Amino acid sequence: MTDRAIIQKKGVENTVDRMFSASGHKAFIGFLTAGDPGADSTVEFILEMERAGADLVEIGIPFSDPTAEGTVIQDANIRALQGGMTTDGVFDIVRRVRERSEIPLAFMTYLNPIFHYGYERFFSKCEELGVGAVIIPDLPYEEREEVQVPAAARNVHVISMIAPTSQERIQSIAKEAHGFIYVVSSMGVTGVRNEINTDLEAIVRSIRQVTGTPCAIGFGISTPEQAKRMAAISDGAIVGSAIVKIIAASGAQAGQQIYEYVRSMKNAVESLSYGKTKKTVFCQGSL
Amino acid sequence: MSKGRYGIHGGQYISETLMNELLRLEEAYEQYRKDPGFTAELNRLLNEYAGRPSLLYYAEKMTKDLGGARIYLKREDLNHTGSHKINNVLGQALLAKKMGKTRLIAETGAGQHGVATATAAALLGMECEIFMGKEDTDRQALNVYRMELLGAKVHPVLSGTQTLKDAVNETMREWSNRVDDTHYCLGSVMGPHPFPMIVRDFQSVIGSEAKAQILEAEGKLPAAVVACVGGGSNAMGAFYHFIPDEGVELIGCEAAGKGVDTAFTAATIATGTLGVFHGMKSYFCQDQNGQIAPVYSISAGLDYPGIGPEHANLHDTGRAQYVPVTDDEAVEAFEYLARTEGIICAIESAHAVAHVIKTAKNYSPDQSIIICVSGRGDKDVAAIARYRGVDIHD
Numbered sequence: 001m002t003d004r005a006i007i008q009k010k011g012v013e014n015t016v017d018r019m020f021s022a023s024g025h026k027a028f029i030g031f032l033t034a035g036d037p038g039a040d041s042t043v044e045f046i047l048e049m050e051r052a053g054a055d056l057v058e059i060g061i062p063f064s065d066p067t068a069e070g071t072v073i074q075d076a077n078i079r080a081l082q083g084g085m086t087t088d089g090v091f092d093i094v095r096r097v098r099e100r101s102e103i104p105l106a107f108m109t110y111l112n113p114i115f116h117y118g119y120e121r122f123f124s125k126c127e128e129l130g131v132g133a134v135i136i137p138d139l140p141y142e143e144r145e146e147v148q149v150p151a152a153a154r155n156v157h158v159i160s161m162i163a164p165t166s167q168e169r170i171q172s173i174a175k176e177a178h179g180f181i182y183v184v185s186s187m188g189v190t191g192v193r194n195e196i197n198t199d200l201e202a203i204v205r206s207i208r209q210v211t212g213t214p215c216a217i218g219f220g221i222s223t224p225e226q227a228k229r230m231a232a233i234s235d236g237a238i239v240g241s242a243i244v245k246i247i248a249a250s251g252a253q254a255g256q257q258i259y260e261y262v263r264s265m266k267n268a269v270e271s272l273s274y275g276k277t278k279k280t281v282f283c284q285g286s287l
Numbered sequence: 288m289s290k291g292r293y294g295i296h297g298g299q300y301i302s303e304t305l306m307n308e309l310l311r312l313e314e315a316y317e318q319y320r321k322d323p324g325f326t327a328e329l330n331r332l333l334n335e336y337a338g339r340p341s342l343l344y345y346a347e348k349m350t351k352d353l354g355g356a357r358i359y360l361k362r363e364d365l366n367h368t369g370s371h372k373i374n375n376v377l378g379q380a381l382l383a384k385k386m387g388k389t390r391l392i393a394e395t396g397a398g399q400h401g402v403a404t405a406t407a408a409a410l411l412g413m414e415c416e417i418f419m420g421k422e423d424t425d426r427q428a429l430n431v432y433r434m435e436l437l438g439a440k441v442h443p444v445l446s447g448t449q450t451l452k453d454a455v456n457e458t459m460r461e462w463s464n465r466v467d468d469t470h471y472c473l474g475s476v477m478g479p480h481p482f483p484m485i486v487r488d489f490q491s492v493i494g495s496e497a498k499a500q501i502l503e504a505e506g507k508l509p510a511a512v513v514a515c516v517g518g519g520s521n522a523m524g525a526f527y528h529f530i531p532d533e534g535v536e537l538i539g540c541e542a543a544g545k546g547v548d549t550a551f552t553a554a555t556i557a558t559g560t561l562g563v564f565h566g567m568k569s570y571f572c573q574d575q576n577g578q579i580a581p582v583y584s585i586s587a588g589l590d591y592p593g594i595g596p597e598h599a600n601l602h603d604t605g606r607a608q609y610v611p612v613t614d615d616e617a618v619e620a621f622e623y624l625a626r627t628e629g630i631i632c633a634i635e636s637a638h639a640v641a642h643v644i645k646t647a648k649n650y651s652p653d654q655s656i657i658i659c660v661s662g663r664g665d666k667d668v669a670a671i672a673r674y675r676g677v678d679i680h681d
Binding site (some may be wrong): 063064067068071078086087110112113114115116117137138139142143161163164165167169173184187189 | 290298299300301302303304305306307308446447452453456459460463464465466560561562563564565566571573575576577578579
């Protein structure tokens with residue numbers, strides 16, 4: 001709880017914590033890749049997601065070799081990098097969003113771009129721009145410390161992930177989680193799935209035995225029905241590939257469609273938000 | 288800090304989905320490496336099936352021609368399937384089988400590791416799927432067919448640069464999709480712990496044999512052990528038992544491609560920087576934003592933007608040196624060894640031969656050098672002909 005202590009000391013609220021502060025609130029978390037198809041579009045799309053009711057936007061910092069991603073997000077990474085997107089370029093996008101919005105934001109990327117930028121420099125920029133969390137799929141529990149310490153010093157959460165294979169690791173991971181817990185719905189990589197067969201209720205139950213940290217479910221969620229089902233057993237749903245697909249198809253013109261899609265997903269999730277006592281967030285599609 | 292560290296390098300930078308599987312693999316390995324039944328079975332396969340021990344051959348003509356150290360070739364090219372890759376694959380396949388796995392998946396660059404994995408799968412009655420960059424399936428078409436003959440399914444990888452690193456990406460993705468019955472038979476001393484350790488241990492048979500053989504032949508340790516390095520499995524296997532012998536130089540030869548001052552290179556130690564990729568902290572060819580660089584080498588097996596973490600540490604500590612060798616030098620060495628000793632070696636191994644051609648004269652005739660000839664060169668003949676502008680139909 002190092003970072004919580006720091007939050008209290010500084011009296012600054014992490015934007016991601018704010019999202020879960022209302023009891024019983026079910027969150028919708030949307031993902032996009034920064035710079036796909038360009039920086040201006042990313043700024044616009046984030047604002048559209050906020051207007052449609054997204055509770056948090058995960059911004060993907062593109063990486064050349066995204067090993068946890070399916071082809072939809074892999075291709076988005078390539079488009080963004082070919083368009084010249086850099087880590088500083090992503091911070092610039094956030095700066096422009098922050099001129100107009102206070103929406104909770106998180107970064108999703110692989111460890112190497114952050115390592116290369118320098119942990120201290122990276123997390124101080126996150127703090128300055130109000131990016132409350134980072135999701136790093138190639139940073140498991142065992143390797144967390146080298147990132148956790150500099151991130152906590154800047155009031156940034158390193159989001160813990162729990163997978164269908166985590167089993168006896170679930171509670172160890174959950175006990176030390178901050179911000180929210182990213183529950184990976186399925187085996188494999190990110191991408192739209194027709195069916196999610198993991199016993200997610202059992203995983204969430206196991207998490208809730210040891211922590212009050214909210215959980216969101218992601219990977220493979222694309223329809224309002226799926227989002228609703230995921231949000232019913234957790235605190236929210238995370239959706240990535242389905243949004244990135246809209247961007248891939250419509251490019252810079254995707255704004256209105258993103259708005260409509262996120263609106264429908266948010267409505268599905270929100271229909272559940274009435275004073276439940278426990279909080280869980282399901283994340284859809286970002287991984 | 289986590290397990291599997293070599294100085295600051297190594298670790299387990301991998302998705303949560305795969306962590307339990309890595310822990311189980313480590314546990315199974317620790318159990319079976321001490322199991323006399325397992326080691327006896329593996330040794331039987333290595334000796335009776337793969338043809339070990341491999342020869343340590345005194346290259347007399349080369350020695351006379353170059354003038355200097357007495358040159359020995361550790362003939363891993365004579366192993367079954369034609370390279371050192373079989374040493375590791377038999378170990379991992381047997382281990383996987385003991386763990387109850389029924390399916391092997393693997394990446395391959397030149398195709399040597401893919402062929403070895405397909406071979407072990409056929410022998411042990413396991414399913415096999417190989418991921419190979421599309422560019423590599425084109426330049427090593429014969430090996431693709433060879434894997435198919437052995438019953439493997441070969442998936443051309445269309446993502447990224449369509450070479451070895453992309454094949455690793457895709458194999459990791461497939462493994463995270465299906466771990467229950469599947470073992471990822473990783474081909475080099477890289478990736479997350481415990482792979483760098485397991486692969487090094489299974490390959491260290493190269494150096495332990497070579498050490499006994501050179502002591503028998505020369506009555507003393509060699510002045511140097513020289514091997515090519517991509518991920519670095521044959522080099523790590525050749526070096527490992529010589530690490531405590533500080534008088535023995537350990538020299539890894541990286542693929543410089545068209546030169547380390549060009550963008551067309553795969554020389555990680557010469558041009559790379561510290562990073563985290565493919566499950567490990569090590570040196571990688573990358574840009575200022577930490578994006579992994581497209582690398583280039585005439586050799587598909589060395590065309591990789593990283594290096595195993597134990598090599599990175601041997602570099603940091605100065606125990607081993609890593610030197611770049613260009614395509615031109617490697618091709619000349621490939622031709623030289625064929626003409627001089629009647630041995631057509633793999634273009635990968637030719638990088639090590641090239642370094643010794645340049646440096647043998649700096650040693651005295653009472654010193655010896657061991658070159659690890661990691662594989663045979665049949666697979667490269669068409670590519671070398673193309674390189675020389677010779678039109679052959681293969």
